[in-house]
Amino acid sequence: MLTDIEIAQQADIKPIREIAEKVGITEDELEYYGKYKAKLSEELISRTSECPDGKLILVTAINPTPAGEGKTTTSVGLGDALSSIGKKTMIALREPSLGPVFGVKGGAAGGGYAQVIPMEDINLHFTGDMHAITAANNLCCAMLDNHIQQGNSLNIDVRRILIKRCLDMNDRELRNIVAGLGGKVNGVPREDGFIITVASEVMAILCLSSDIDDLKKRLGNILVAYSADGKPVYAKDLKADGAMAALLKDAVKPNLVQTLEGTPTLVHGGPFANIAHGCNSVRATKLALKLADYCVTEAGFGSDLGAEKFFDIKCRKAGLTPSAVVIVATVRALKYNGGVPKAELGTENLDALKKGIVNLGKHISNMQKFGIPAVVAINRFASDSEAELSYIESYCKEMGADFAMSEVFAKGSKGGKELAEKVVAAVEKESSFRTIYPDDMGTKEKILAVAQNIYGADGVIYTKQAEKALAEIEKLNVAELPICVAKTQYSLSDDPALLGKPEGFSITVRDVRLSNGAGFIVVYTGEIMTMPGLPKVPAAEKIDVDSSGKITGLF
Numbered sequence: 001m002l003t004d005i006e007i008a009q010q011a012d013i014k015p016i017r018e019i020a021e022k023v024g025i026t027e028d029e030l031e032y033y034g035k036y037k038a039k040l041s042e043e044l045i046s047r048t049s050e051c052p053d054g055k056l057i058l059v060t061a062i063n064p065t066p067a068g069e070g071k072t073t074t075s076v077g078l079g080d081a082l083s084s085i086g087k088k089t090m091i092a093l094r095e096p097s098l099g100p101v102f103g104v105k106g107g108a109a110g111g112g113y114a115q116v117i118p119m120e121d122i123n124l125h126f127t128g129d130m131h132a133i134t135a136a137n138n139l140c141c142a143m144l145d146n147h148i149q150q151g152n153s154l155n156i157d158v159r160r161i162l163i164k165r166c167l168d169m170n171d172r173e174l175r176n177i178v179a180g181l182g183g184k185v186n187g188v189p190r191e192d193g194f195i196i197t198v199a200s201e202v203m204a205i206l207c208l209s210s211d212i213d214d215l216k217k218r219l220g221n222i223l224v225a226y227s228a229d230g231k232p233v234y235a236k237d238l239k240a241d242g243a244m245a246a247l248l249k250d251a252v253k254p255n256l257v258q259t260l261e262g263t264p265t266l267v268h269g270g271p272f273a274n275i276a277h278g279c280n281s282v283r284a285t286k287l288a289l290k291l292a293d294y295c296v297t298e299a300g301f302g303s304d305l306g307a308e309k310f311f312d313i314k315c316r317k318a319g320l321t322p323s324a325v326v327i328v329a330t331v332r333a334l335k336y337n338g339g340v341p342k343a344e345l346g347t348e349n350l351d352a353l354k355k356g357i358v359n360l361g362k363h364i365s366n367m368q369k370f371g372i373p374a375v376v377a378i379n380r381f382a383s384d385s386e387a388e389l390s391y392i393e394s395y396c397k398e399m400g401a402d403f404a405m406s407e408v409f410a411k412g413s414k415g416g417k418e419l420a421e422k423v424v425a426a427v428e429k430e431s432s433f434r435t436i437y438p439d440d441m442g443t444k445e446k447i448l449a450v451a452q453n454i455y456g457a458d459g460v461i462y463t464k465q466a467e468k469a470l471a472e473i474e475k476l477n478v479a480e481l482p483i484c485v486a487k488t489q490y491s492l493s494d495d496p497a498l499l500g501k502p503e504g505f506s507i508t509v510r511d512v513r514l515s516n517g518a519g520f521i522v523v524y525t526g527e528i529m530t531m532p533g534l535p536k537v538p539a540a541e542k543i544d545v546d547s548s549g550k551i552t553g554l555f
Contacts, residue, residue: 004111005554008119011260019258023090023291031253033127036118039253040266040287042212048290054088055323055427056289059298059377060307062363063499064489066342067332070111070379070409071298074328074416077114077408078377078423079296080261081416087424089263090288091116092297094270094280095130095255096123097198099170099532102540106555108270112409114416116257116265120551129206129268130168130197132251136219136244137202141165143240144224145180148188154233158190160226162513163235164530168197172533195530199275202244204518206252207269207281208317215252216245222517223476232476234516254284261413264292273300274489275530277309277520282318289320294427301489303327303363304454311370312435312450313482313520323427325367326419327401328377329360331384331392337499346383353388357395358501362492364399366454371434373426376403377419402426439480443470443512446483447523451507455492461508466524469512473521478514487525494525 002010016038017027029044059075072093079091093116096108107123109116116122125131141163148156167174174194180187197203201222209215220236227233235241254268266288269281278300279285288295299306307325315322331353332345338356340349360376367374376396378389389405396403404422407415437449444460451457462470490496493505511524534540543553 003555004115005119005552007113007260008115008117009550011117013117014258014262016256016258019262019264020256022262023088023264025256025291030256036257037121037127038256039127039250040256041253045283045287048287051290053289054293054295056285056320057294057296057324057326057423057427058307058310058322059296059326059328060303060363060367061301061328062333062359063302063304063337063491065333065336067330067336067345069328069330069333071328072108073110073112073114073409074326074377074379074406075296075298076110076116076259076265077406077412077416078326078419079263079265080114080259080413081408081420082294082296082423083261083263084413085417085420085424087420088293090292090295091259091263091265092280092284092288092295093265093267094298094300095126095267097196097270098124098130098168099196099198101554102534102538102543103170103532104535104539106539111555113260113412114408115260116267117260118257120554122257122267123554126267127255129251129255130270132247133200133202133206134166134168134197136247137163137166137197137200139247140222140224140235140238140240140244143238145187147238154237155227155229156225156233157228158188161190161224163222163224164193164195166195166197166200170196170532170534172531175531193531196532198270198272199530201515201518203269203271204276204515206248207271207277207279208314208518209252210282212245212249212252215248216241218517218519219244220517223514252283254281254287273306273309274528275486275522276518277313277484278306279310279314282314285320286318303366304492305487305489307367308436308450308454309484312437313484315433316435316482317519321433322372323431324373324375324423325370326375326377326423327360327363327367328379329392330379330381331388332381334360334392339499348385348388350387350391353391356500357392359492359499360392361395361399362456362501364396364401369436369453371432373429373431374401375419375422375426376401377406378403379406379409443474443479443483443521447485447509450483450485455507456501456503457493457505457507459506461506463508463510466509466512473512473514476514476516478516478521482520483523484515484520485523485525486528488528496526
């Protein structure tokens with residue numbers, strides 16, 4: 001059996017100009033990064049701005065498990081399947097972070113015969129967007145420390161610096177550091193730390209900006225610190241916004257690649273979904289809607305994180321109206337939610353499936369609350385029994401959700417035809433998209449609305465630190481901003497050990513921080529890490545390159 005990278009390397013990859021022609025992009029509107037990938041010009045975005053929008057389809061999933069759900073694979077396979085039945089389709093995905101690539105999760109280009117290519121480029125340096133975001137963030141940090149070193153006219157309190165340097169790599173050693181050692185000429189000593197690039201506010205800003213002017217304004221509005229007398233200090237106060245935007249002038253342009261079957265795909269931006277809003281860029285999504293009749297996109301982790309933020313943050317702020325949502329589920333993951341260890345998931349166990357399927361039920365009901373049609377994609381594995389698959393189908397019928405088997409990993413578009421037809425039918429249904437809370441609701445009320453309606457919590461508990469932080473944020477008159485809850489992806493609750501559909505629990509908010517440039521308030525629950533660490537056996541140990549430049553071990 002071929003590995004993902006072997007399948008990708010054997011693909012009949014087309015020159016990117018041929019892929020662009022499928023959706024009416026001219027060669028003059030391409031900015032080439034080699035033969036098989038390109039950035040799309042500002043002229044293209046301007047030219048298509050008055051075109052009608054296509055249908056927006058979100059792919060989400062149940063809570064992730066070690067067994068894997070295949071959300072990106074399903075997104076790619078669905079896009080290919082829609083193309084195969086004659087629908088003009090584009091896919092819009094996030095860029096992979098090098099942290100998970102070299103850590104434990106692997107890349108984010110799909111898998112099997114439902115992949116985006118060139119997968120080695122996409123999973124590694126790609127077009128340099130991650131490096132540009134890292135540089136822009138760290139330039140702001142350097143200018144802040146330099147301001148303090150050069151006299152600190154803004155009276156910045158070194159104990160209340162909010163922005164951290166970033167690195168697109170898992171490195172727990174950098175979570176907490178002491179900087180500025182070595183004497184007076186080497187800076188002011190202070191505690192500091194790194195976060196991973198995809199958790200940075202600059203990443204979120206890039207993905208939510210409408211154009212370069214909006215990008216620069218948002219960068220300037222980043223709350224970087226407080227002064228000694230409690231006044232907010234923004235990046236624009238450091239005069240960092242212009243240079244930061246200059247570093248991002250190319251990164252803000254969407255990237256065009258292709259699937260194994262030649263479906264045009266935009267891969268742009270990659271904010272984490274358990275820390276940020278977990279969606280690809282607004283610019284890429286909007287452009288795909290202008291160029292195609294169907295845009296298939298995804299949001300990170302389960303619907304309680306990625307999809308909720310896609311609807312309540314991205315769609316709200318960008319004026320997007322989704323037409324349908326696909327919920328990816330697997331027999332294996334549902335049995336895991338029912339208490340079966342990972343090593344035993346290949347054995348039929350209807351009792352465990354019946355116990356764990358409530359997790360799927362909660363995600364279906366969650367999506368129905370947003371007022372758009374939902375289709376469950378049952379991502380089929382070879383070990384799934386007919387009895388198990390039949391049980392999921394019956395359950396979906398009881399929940400009032402349409403469903404389809406998906407075998408895109410093994411069969412490509414042929415394995416997604418049924419799903420594509422169900423999605424086409426879903427987008428034609430009447431719907432009334434709505435968010436979970438209105439703009440004018442108070443921040444605590446918004447948190448409670450998400451906790452009760454999406455997680456199923458009884459209530460919300462605040463630590464003293466959270467209460468203090470929220471009170472300080474409220475002084476800045478940002479109550480209209482949406483919330484972005486940072487919590488574990490493994491459970492509907494804030495406790496990763498509570499699988500299935502937890503009941504009788506409360507969410508504990510331990511801190512609240514303002515992402516003023518991005519335009520949301522981050523609500524921290526549980527022990528969320530903004531700088532992950534490598535596992536005992538990192539994926540990096542299996543990645544190699546030979547003398548001809550051929551890479552192996554990526555997945």
